[in-house]
Amino acid sequence: MKATIIDGKAIAGNLRNEIKLAVENLKKQGIVPGLGVVLVGDDPASLSYVTAKEKACEENGIYSREIRKPASLQEKELLGIIQSLNEDPAIHGILVQLPLPKHIREEKIIEAISPEKDVDGFHPASLGRMMTGQDTFLPCTPNGVLQILKSIGASPAGRHVTIVGRSNIVGKPLANMLLAKGEWGDATVTVCHSRTPDLAEYTRRADILIAAVGQAQLITPEMVKPGAVVIDVGVNRVPDSTKKSGFRLVGDVDFHGVQEIAAAITPVPGGVGPLTITMLLYNTVQSAQRVGEQAQ
Ligand code: NDP
Numbered sequence: 001m002k003a004t005i006i007d008g009k010a011i012a013g014n015l016r017n018e019i020k021l022a023v024e025n026l027k028k029q030g031i032v033p034g035l036g037v038v039l040v041g042d043d044p045a046s047l048s049y050v051t052a053k054e055k056a057c058e059e060n061g062i063y064s065r066e067i068r069k070p071a072s073l074q075e076k077e078l079l080g081i082i083q084s085l086n087e088d089p090a091i092h093g094i095l096v097q098l099p100l101p102k103h104i105r106e107e108k109i110i111e112a113i114s115p116e117k118d119v120d121g122f123h124p125a126s127l128g129r130m131m132t133g134q135d136t137f138l139p140c141t142p143n144g145v146l147q148i149l150k151s152i153g154a155s156p157a158g159r160h161v162t163i164v165g166r167s168n169i170v171g172k173p174l175a176n177m178l179l180a181k182g183e184w185g186d187a188t189v190t191v192c193h194s195r196t197p198d199l200a201e202y203t204r205r206a207d208i209l210i211a212a213v214g215q216a217q218l219i220t221p222e223m224v225k226p227g228a229v230v231i232d233v234g235v236n237r238v239p240d241s242t243k244k245s246g247f248r249l250v251g252d253v254d255f256h257g258v259q260e261i262a263a264a265i266t267p268v269p270g271g272v273g274p275l276t277i278t279m280l281l282y283n284t285v286q287s288a289q290r291v292g293e294q295a296q
Pocket of ligand 1: 141165166167168169170171212273
């Protein structure tokens with residue numbers, strides 16, 4: 001039997017309806033949630049992510065302010081921009097689109113963002129709070145994966161989850177979230193990476209397999225346990241002369257092959273991507289709500 005295709009857009013749509021309601025309630029208190037989006041350079045993928053995030057803000061009643069700077073921007077200037085956004089009461093969330101040009105130290109910029117406005121959840125303070133089970137902004141993509149599991153009723157509790165990829169923005173935080181105590185944690189988690197010998201040995205043991213690598217077709221059907229839930233975080237551009245852009249987007253999983261084996265699978269596009277943006281909106285609204293609570 002073919003796997004169920006998980007409709008990330010529909011899951012995101014339901015969450016966005018809740019977000020819209022929360023935004024309306026905030027507006028009644030005179031608060032408009034605001035997101036500051038900083039884009040340095042002209043990387044086409046980054047530009048398309050930023051455009052999608054701003055469009056989503058607009059559609060959901062969130063104010064977004066784009067600050068676009070050339071790749072020649074100096075680190076000191078960027079730190080100045082972050083500082084002014086930190087101090088701006090109209091801004092509840094700050095997003096610096098990654099990657100940054102090589103001469104700017106990403107960790108220095110992330111650390112400059114006020115943890116109260118760290119809606120990407122990348123600040124060491126946010127990550128530390130997450131790891132120790134304290135209330136914080138959860139990183140958007142891992143949280144999006146969790147929302148997908150919740151919406152399809154695939155609890156990780158007591159199951160074996162294999163995550164392929166150990167980045168600071170996807171693999172590592174996701175592993176921590178799934179390890180946390182509680183109904184939507186309690187998993188036994190294996191994290192694989194480029195130095196893992198015999199990747200298939202670990203992926204085949206997964207009840208829930210999550211690929212966050214950035215390599216098209218890395219996960220083939222033989223690497224998947226029959227009946228597994230497969231979440232494909234990867235986004236890869238592959239040449240396609242039938243497309244106006246000259247490329248199409250695919251994930252890390254051989255979608256058609258794995259669809260024959262798995263119980264459920266996310267497509268690319270239309271799987272994790274819409275949830276990532278939605279969780280960014282969610283965090284921005286949450287930040288604005290905290291400001292509202294403090295004012296009461
Ligand atoms: P990184 O490049 O930071 O990390 C990739 C990880 O994959 C690394 O841990 C790397 O190992 C591992 N890896 C690379 N090759 C292999 C291999 N052959 N076998 C096993 N592991 C391997 O990427 P990100 O985490 O930032 O992103 C991963 C993917 O997810 C990308 O395609 C990205 O575009 C996509 N993405 C999608 C989002 C969405 O909203 N849908 C949001 C964020 C990312 P090592 O650590 O040893 O180098």
